[in-house]
Amino acid sequence: SQQGEEDPQALSIQEGENATMNCSYKTSINNLQWYRQNSGRGLVHLILIRSNEREKHSGRLRVTLDTSKKSSSLLITASRAADTASYFCATISNFGNEKLTFGTGTRLTIIP
């Protein structure tokens, strides 16, 4: 079953603008991860945030986590054409789970 649901399903913005994607999940988690997938390629890990963290940065990426609302957001600042890809959140539950469960993804298109 899908644990995470990304919103919006698709997003198109002009190059240079900021892009924000949201992820909601259902059960308590240990950590939440964001991945990027270029069309027809494998996934690449972007960032991991633990349940006791509220915000994390990596270059132009900013991830927030609100465990009370069971939601996370990924912000890409100063977007570039090369950021065009699908972005997925993935969660690990707190139940000794050795599985990473992925959401359905947000398709981001950066318009040059």
Added chain:
Amino acid sequence: DGGITQSPKYLFRKEGQNVTLSCEQNLNHDAMYWYRQDPGQGLRLIYYSQIVNDFQKGDIAEGYSVSREKKESFPLTVTSAQKNPTAFYLCASSIALAAGAIIGELFFGEGSRLTVL
């Protein structure tokens, strides 16, 4: 360079045939995973293995089989029992932790696209 290699990249299968997808990693990771991705969908877990000679079913294991005879290799067989096998298949690996512990980052291969004719 260290990484995960999947082959073939594209594969065509006739109905009723079994096919095997290869996944090899040189990252010295103990844990390996197979995911299936359908168009516009997220990833669904087929099988995973935390150690050589041991593996567990994921959420959609029916019609698939795996083996883990070597640390570096985790091949996936799509059997004729899988009724809708056309999909993009992704293999991944990670550092394995103690049983019940929480995994971190997954490293993915470039995927294998299977089409049933």
